[in-house]
Amino acid sequence: MSNRRDFLKQTGVVGAGIALGGVTPAAVGVMAVAAQDATLDFWDTTNDPIKAEVITGLGNDFGEANGVTVSHRGWTLEELQDTLPRVVESNQGPDVAQINNGESLMGPMVRAGQILSLKDYDAQYGWSERFAPSLLARNMYTADGATFGEGELWGLSAESEIVGFFYNKQIFSDAGVSVPTTFAEFETALATLRDAGIPALLLGNLDKFQAIHLFGELQGTSTTREYLDDLIYRRNDKSFDDPSMLFAANKLIEWKEAGYFLDGFDGISSDDAVALFASGAGAILLQGSWATPSVIQGLGAEGAGFFLIPPINEGDTVLHVGGVAIPYGITTNAEDPDTCAAFIDSLVSEASVNAFLESGSLPAGDIPDDKIVAGTVSGDVYTGWNAAVAGDAVGHYLDWAAPGFYDVITGALQEILGGQVTAEEFVAKLQDFYAASFS
């Protein structure tokens, strides 16, 4: 550890040099080669083999350039959330980690003084100039941790996410269905596929979280930016008792009763649904952009496409579930925050963007036009993402709204899909918890 501490002190000086001179992170390697045994530990939620290869490769590249051993550990999101704040409190754990947005983790860790503000590094690396303000806001809190969505940057995301619908081109063609451009066309397509005896919409809700995505997508067709931001950032006394929530809840019931979902969708996992779609067992898959590599692996780059949920009226703005992926932050356990910040910056470098794109993942920020290959599923994802960012149409994950809200909304969605509660009862349950959570 003494080697590590010494090294990190040295690179701290180097980091200051970068700040003053605008030296690129690669140059750090030239200045810091002396330390051989230093380690930078980073924890995240990368478990997928394809993505894990990318992220460890990026870590190794940074390590080689900077004379530091970058050690990666992938966790499930739940394990990471449970473990991270507790090991940091014990002065152990990683230097850099993914810290889930909002009240699910970032807020409590900011208030507990367990992560470092990236405000100065933001100025140093110019992140605010590279990423859209509405996306960066998801990684922001005020210095006291009291207000989400404004203040200082506490994490930076290497990837982005957007939820939409993958479709099987062959099945669409056979059934005479084309990519819908309005909500009504979408419902007609679902009915056509169902009538043709094809599982129309694949999702798996045994592990609970996919229904949030579908609910959020439906709600996003009839909401406004102002309402959704205020609700998530807890401004202006917004309530879940809103027409957009009732619309989405009623649509879930309607679609379930219409038989649009795969029979048994509530008893299979999200991964099961991806595997079924990738094996050609259904027409449309509700999923986030993170499923793109698996879809390509199953159906080929040109065998599937991707579209965002279309607006109710042509030209309307739809807020899509998604945003920045879980951001990387620096823990107070980090011996050399400057090196950690350089590492985080390397994850959003051009080389990293290219590595993510090559794997079919969706990197943070706009995707350059020359990287978009028309007619491929990843091309559709990138086009959809760019359009959503350009139109300020990236919404939120609703479980960010309050601590513990994930369990409430996921359980309530299973209840509404199981016919146990009405749309009104569902919305009331959400609002009761939301209102009580900060009272």
Add this chain to the structure above:
Amino acid sequence: MQPPSRNASSAIGASTPAVGASPSPSRSRRTGPTWEPYLYLLPALLMFGFFFAIPIVGGVVLSFTAWNGISWDTATFVGLGNYIDAFQDHRFWVALRHNLILIPYFVILPAVLGLLPAALVHQMKLRGAGIFQAGLFLPYIMPGVLIGVVWRWMLNPVFGPVNKTLKDLGFAHPPSWLSDFTWALPTIGLIGAWAAYGFCYVVFVAGMQKIPKDLYDAARLDGANGWQEFWGVTLPGLKREIAVVLSVNLINALRAFDVIKATTDGGPGDKTSVMALFMMNSAFGSNQAGYGIAIAVILAIVTLLMSLLVLRLFGESDD
């Protein structure tokens, strides 16, 4: 200052000249330093203290605080507030009710399922019982999460073998067992019974082997048939084993967590939510560690009381 026990020992020695004149080896050991036995106990006491006593006491203390489980600075004393909140929390009673519903599945059913083959093997002297025994015991030594994952696959409504078989047998729409609001909890219960009955079987077989053969001979001389032997000799002879099985299964029913976490995560809705899951979600999901620990304390007390009740009913009067 000498310890009282040493003084007492000397006094006895003085009043019995034969012993006093020629100290026995055992007496000479008693006159040694009395802290020696404690040294032998020290490793175990340290382990007990660090891993059992301190966490329990610490847990009880923390249950009187509002603490987010992340930063010690946030811990504030709230007295019995967490306990009052728990008793007023609808989710607490739902979870407790589900634990109680699981008791017949986790406690009675595996005991019955274990007892019947054990009696058959014992009374009919079946060959190959050892292999049978090992096979039955296997689920008990499997990690709960693994059991959950396996059953989750078995019960998958789209490609799982259970529903595929049922469809082949003519059931057009078998339930989605783990996500059906009616079937989810009984399904969890049956998985729990499957996991535990091998343990019951092994305990019962071991218990049956210590029942004196004379009792069976006497019963046969009196004209008892196999069924009467079971009721009159085998079952009464298993009283201690029944107490062990019931109390262990009861503890498993009340602390049920891993299988549920791996299969339903408390769903659909809250239909399979149990105390341990509610405790974990409160402590870690909602960052209300003080509240979660209070639930854990209540769960420990309920478990202790119910275990004592079982032991009182089945375990004491045997002597």
